[in-house]
Amino acid sequence: MIIMIIKFVDREEELKALRERLKSEKFELIIIYGRRRVGKTRLIIEAIRDTPHLYYLATEGDNLRYFKAIAERAFPHIKYIKEDWEALLHALKDKVIVIDEFPNLIKENPGIISTFQRAIDMELQNSKTKLILLGSSVSMIKEKVLSYKSPLYGRRTASLRLRPLSFFSLRDFFPEADTRELVEVYGLTDGIPYYIAQVKLPFWEWLDEEIKSPLTFFRDEVDFLLKYEFSEPTKYRRILEAIAFGKTTLKEIKDFSGLKHSDITPYLRNLIETDLVKREVPITERPTSKKGRYSLADNFLAFWFRFIGPNLSRIEEGTFSAEEIKESYDDYLGQVFEKVARQFLLRINKQEKPPFKFTRIGKWWHKGEEIDLIALNDKEKKALFVEVKWKDLNLREAKGIIKDLKRKSELTGIKYEKHYGIIARKIKGKERLELAWDLEDF
Numbered sequence: 453m454i455i456m457i458i459k460f461v462d463r464e465e466e467l468k469a470l471r472e473r474l475k476s477e478k479f480e481l482i483i484i485y486g487r488r489r490v491g492k493t494r495l496i497i498e499a500i501r502d503t504p505h506l507y508y509l510a511t512e513g514d515n516l517r518y519f520k521a522i523a524e525r526a527f528p529h530i531k532y533i534k535e536d537w538e539a540l541l542h543a544l545k546d547k548v549i550v551i552d553e554f555p556n557l558i559k560e561n562p563g564i565i566s567t568f569q570r571a572i573d574m575e576l577q578n579s580k581t582k583l584i585l586l587g588s589s590v591s592m593i594k595e596k597v598l599s600y601k602s603p604l605y606g607r608r609t610a611s612l613r614l615r616p617l618s619f620f621s622l623r624d625f626f627p628e629a630d631t632r633e634l635v636e637v638y639g640l641t642d643g644i645p646y647y648i649a650q651v652k653l654p655f656w657e658w659l660d661e662e663i664k665s666p667l668t669f670f671r672d673e674v675d676f677l678l679k680y681e682f683s684e685p686t687k688y689r690r691i692l693e694a695i696a697f698g699k700t701t702l703k704e705i706k707d708f709s710g711l712k713h714s715d716i717t718p719y720l721r722n723l724i725e726t727d728l729v730k731r732e733v734p735i736t737e738r739p740t741s742k743k744g745r746y747s748l749a750d751n752f753l754a755f756w757f758r759f760i761g762p763n764l765s766r767i768e769e770g771t772f773s774a775e776e777i778k779e780s781y782d783d784y785l786g787q788v789f790e791k792v793a794r795q796f797l798l799r800i801n802k803q804e805k806p807p808f809k810f811t812r813i814g815k816w817w818h819k820g821e822e823i824d825l826i827a828l829n830d831k832e833k834k835a836l837f838v839e840v841k842w843k844d845l846n847l848r849e850a851k852g853i854i855k856d857l858k859r860k861s862e863l864t865g866i867k868y869e870k871h872y873g874i875i876a877r878k879i880k881g882k883e884r885l886e887l888a889w890d891l892e893d894f
């Protein structure tokens with residue numbers, strides 16, 4: 453098998469922070485966690501590249517024996533140490549030790565956490581040892597390592613929850629693509645490197661081949677994500693399906709999925725913790741507001757539940773084609789483009805380009821009305837209202853949209869100095885509008 457290693461993209465801040473920690477003169481216990489496929493392993497490999505280290509990928513069983521073998525290869529003196537976690541950890545004092553998929557270790561031996569704690573307290577704490585634990589089972593990492601109930605609580609010196617890359621980093625993966633094609637790709641991959649790495653351009657040709665391939669990664673991916681995290685994947689899948697079908701409130705999800713109310717709340721909480729679902733409130737509300745809406749956390753899940761899940765048997769038969777996805781893809785990209793537009797505004801905000809520097813950004817909705825993006829500076833009492841359209845507009849259409857946006861802005865109750873903007877795929881005559889951006893500006 454040929455494994456193509458793609459150039460490492462972005463993650464500059466994370467790399468810098470990790471390398472600084474690796475150089476520190478004291479003990480560090482660093483936890484890196486995040487959704488499967490998000491790039492944890494690759495990040496740490498890049499970070500430790502120039503430092504002598506031991507990298508161990510935990511498996512389902514026999515970890516102690518494998519760990520010792522790997523440690524021996526990195527540090528030959530380990531050969532004379534007995535096969536015992538505590539003895540090994542003591543002997544690895546002052547070294548850089550990475551344990552990937554740490555939750556596998558916990559599964560094999562739940563007592564391991566106390567063993568690590570003892571080793572840290574007795575020996576490592578006053579050394580230069582760097583212990584770095586990685587895990588994709590966010591739920592397990594949170595409960596067993598980060599929570600105050602964990603024996604390791606209070607020992608960690610840093611934790612990093614890795615998020616998907618931004619839309620703009622897709623440019624580094626596909627320098628030859630135009631922005632429109634990048635939005636199309638992002639609609640499938642989000643900023644998740646593993647999915648980005650699957651894609652080849654031209655996008656539609658690749659997609660058609662991929663869904664017709666008997667080996668397509670699409671087929672098992674969602675089951676794989678759910679089985680890894682949860683013992684009842686079917687129920688979780690029903691909830692994700694409901695959300696993908698536009699059910700955004702607790703009640704709607706309950707009616708659609710047919711699950712009990714008492715089940716849904718903890719399940720949703722778990723889905724949020726594992727970065728598969730997110731909950732958002734209107735920007736004018738507190739985080740605890742009852743107006744919260746649930747949505748799928750990334751474009752990959754949205755894509756999968758909309759286009760792949762319902763067609764699995766046809767994909768299996770080989771009778772499904774990308775042409776059918778293409779028919780409604782622009783419609784689907786409406787929500788994707790909102791996410792892109794939000795990142796665009798954040799980006800120009802850094803360059804101090806909008807009419808003012810905003811400090812937070814979100815959406816707003818009430819009854820049937822909705823505003824795609826609102827950016828606020830509460831101190832200066834300034835607000836920017838933005839409508840986002842995945843469409844080609846002429847000047848008249850754009851003006852009409854802004855007029856309606858002005859009307860809606862009055863409904864929000866925001867009493868700040870108001871600015872209005874529009875972001876669309878293409879706006880003819882945008883120079884004649886005050887705040888109008890299209891793909892050319894991205």
Ligand SMILES: Nc1ncnc2c1ncn2[C@@H]1O[C@H](COP(=O)(O)OP(=O)(O)OP(=O)(O)O)[C@@H](O)[C@H]1O
Binds near residue numbers: 460461463491492493
């Ligand atoms: N910043 C990046 N730039 C380029 N490619 C990347 C980047 N991060 C990850 N990748 C690639 O994406 C794929 C998935 O990354 P990786 O295996 O590190 O994810 P992970 O979070 O460890 O996933 P898992 O939870 O499944 O172990 C790999 O092929 C990796 O080389």
Ligand SMILES: [Mg+2]
Binds near residue numbers: 492493494552
């Ligand atoms: Mg990994």
